[in-house]
Amino acid sequence: MIGIISYLIFFTTVAAILSIAVLGLNLQWGNSGLFNGGVVAFFGAGAYGTLILGGTSQTAHLGGFEIFYPLALIGGMVTAGLMAWIVGILTLRLRHDYLAIATFGVAVAFENLLRNAEGLAGGAQGLRGFERPLHAWLGDGFTYNVFFLIFVLVLLGATYRFLEVLIRSPFGRLLRAMREDETAALSLGKDPAKIRLTSLIIGSVIIGLSGGLYATFYAFISPQDVLPILTFQIWAMLIVGGAGNNKGAVAGAFVIWAAWTASGWGLSRFAPLEIQLYTGSIQFILIGLVIVGMLLWRPQGLFPEKLVISQSGRTNRSENRE
Template identity: 35%
Template structure:
């Protein structure tokens, strides 16, 4: 280990400081009578922004799996869903359908993270040895199985209605709608920034170099004495746990979970965000995700100025999203800010 390895990474520390600052300001809004005014024009920005910071945790976890370790997980939404459902079922006070156990929400959130991590462990124990494209298929199939289980076991998971009556810790202490939105985006955004700091630390450490070595050439990595299966399993479980955390926070922000929130569309969105920004670069994947989520804003504004129906506009947006994915892979396989040499896509 050289001296360079022990230096603190500047970026990670900045993200940590910013994250803690966001949490403190968010906490200030939530716990004191301090109020914020939100112009109605900005309302939609904050709403999409909250979804963005939640998906941000998903894309950071996915980048740890694919960008750094090369694991093609195409069912990332399942860990998000399992975290959200576990949290919701444990914390819900009185749901219309499905399970509502009424435990305190911090415990429920913890169980949500653990449940997602355990599922990640099971999936990786069984499938991590599969070739890349088959791992993609198995994870995708896992997500579809869980989706239909959530829809079909109405007694436990509430069917298409999902679980209602999940406590909303921030809404519980802030009455005013504007302040609540601001506090929510600051608190969840702060957690996302702290996540960014944590994964930056992890991947800039020698540990991260091993992960990238596995991505570049697994056989060489194994031949220098690294147990690649252990590293791959760990990276997979970390990503799953992060998705579980995002799911739990989503349940506690939204107050309800339903299968409609956890479709393959979520997986596709974060994959395109990651590839567009540039895999294996934490800030780039967040920026790529921001561009893709920005399209949602465009389609919302476009909807109000054009005379077409919402369904037509949604279809049009998805055509554009699909073409962006094709174009990125064809013309810029390393993404906008990615390093082609490191990703091994130099042509």
């Protein structure tokens, strides 16, 4: 029994951490129409940034600044934001494919850099030597995991609140107006590229927070954790939840993460040995089918946006148009 509860706590913690990333992506794609093809790079920047800043001193590579944990976490978020700023400033004035290609490229280059540059973050071995915050008081066991789950849920709630307030603010209305029609923003005297850049950065900082929490939870991060598949998983979560809808984004994260772990478990448990080598391939095909299938048959997601508050505060449409 305690095993099941332990597992549920573990599962919920990871799903909640990923939900935060899905929320960040939702701001970029769902609310601003920005394509982020390298979610994993911003996630990784947050993860590596947090561990490098907050970890204990290491001889082989950079890091071990032992900075107070909340500051280390914020440092990771800032790293992700900086990366988004560089990519955004170069691409957001061009047609939208450029952002897609550049963000995809960032992810490839990021993983490649961390795998090779051993002096930076331990190379393929990954980054160790991180003491989880408050670990001295709470130990490593069940108590700690419950505490950490609560911590993650609080941050998830805070992110959710923040985004709900943001998309109802004048800035959020501008984002939505621009997603529909760029001239609308121009006519208000706003620079669309700047608005998009702000949204890209905020979204990436949130994705960075998710990465920081992920690395904290495992007290370890390696290039294996920042492979492109994570980007696809996070997309699938948002597509299933319904782009533009924050509640759906969180629900999508839990649904897809459950499906992913269940399919992995099922394949390793029941599939014949020769198939097990291909577990990854089968799961990737499933994720691909989820993405394509949803776009073809249910583009609004399983949990479509119920209401959109117009400027006067009234409900003006019942479904997301995308």
